[in-house]
Amino acid sequence: MNTEEKNVRMDAGANGNEPWMDVSAAERQRQEYLKRKQEEQERKVTPAKIRNIFYLGIFLFLVCAVAATVMCFANGVTRIPRRQAKQQKLVSALNEVLPPYNNAILKTAESKENPGNIKSTLYTAKKDGKVAGYAVQISAPEGYGGKMEGLISFSPEGRVCSFVITEHSETPGLGSEVTDRKDVRTFATLFAEKKRKPFPENLPPGKVLDQFRSRSVKTAPWRLRTEGGDIDGRSGATISSKAVTLLASRAAEILKEKLQKEGKIK
């Protein structure tokens, strides 16, 4: 019998039990004692432990530093290509929502800062020097998944022609049903050639987005039916529908201001 076990027996005896009668009780107490000792050992701060903690901390710091460096590097390298890709997307979106035009549309764009830190850009499309239409690019931070960005085009008289959401992070299948335009195809017509309707109905249908068509900016701001307006949202995606409505209303307000300034509408 070694000293540890002797100690245990003495401890056990001091507690008033009779450990030599009950083997399991003695065993239990011995294990408790060993556990207590181990815990004490774990609690004790030794130089080796301090070194280990520092080592772990520094290792984790290094991992984070390397990861941050890699991310910074990737961000820097891809900044220009990302901007170019975005601009290309913007140009193709503008071509889709506007009637044919032949002026340098990006150069004559008017950027503006609106209340609520919302940036907007107004593009004026001209065909042979005559205004063919307007397009307003604007964002709404009220989307379900955060910021949503849209492009909405107007006729020269200020009626909505076409409306697309260019960037969003809505839930796929729910919120994205509001923001995305989708063709309805059947298996029978799957391989049939798709006929594109003339402008402004050239885009696939979008139930909420199409409700804004041919509304005049004079009637803005528009609201959802649940808030007393006449836009039908999609059930299950009220927040997305509301954000889309807000986005369109904001764009309309911007164009209304411009047209009023130019005296084209009252």
Added chain:
Amino acid sequence: MNLWKDFSKGIWKENPVLVLMLGMCPSLATTSSGSNALGMGLATTFVLVCSNLAISSIRKIVPGKIRIPCYIVVIAAFVTVVDLLMQAYTGALYEALGIFIPLIVVNCIVLGRAEAFASKHGLLSSFMDGLGMGCGFTLALTIIGLIREFLSAGTLFNVLVSENYPVLFSVMGQAPGGFMVMGFILAGMNFLNMRKARKEGRDFVNPVDMDCKHCMICRITDEDK
């Protein structure tokens, strides 16, 4: 042969969604249509393979006590870089898969495979494991997605099956429908597995520590015996 096993276990025996019960949140959220489910599955497969390779290659230098934070940092950084690169150079692909990428950072399949497999196995095995798990994930998600899409909208991959299809269960397109379809698929899988086991004359047991009952929250099966 061993590599084939690493690959194929992800598809049926240890399917991440249907057996391991990992990544429930994206599986239920993105399976409202077949094409969404497929997109999510493919994006996850790509990240899973790459993160498995990354974790497997650093597994020997990472101290055991801080391995989880290290893995999280590595995976998150990796996903961010992939996101940026896709945004810059693959416009069309980003259009299709971009919205799923941020969902993958917090997908526990990626971390789960890093911890359970890649941190203990070599590069090639980890690659096969990532690929197999990714395929199993994609397959399970696409099946759930197609069933839900058909029941809720009458379409398959956004193609209408029949012109005059009556729309029956719009609830299937929402979160409860996801649980229902998943439950039926799980029951079907268990039925098939049990029948196969009975034919071979043994009891069916899920892989050790892989079934849902090891969490001990609901010990129904143990009480019923």
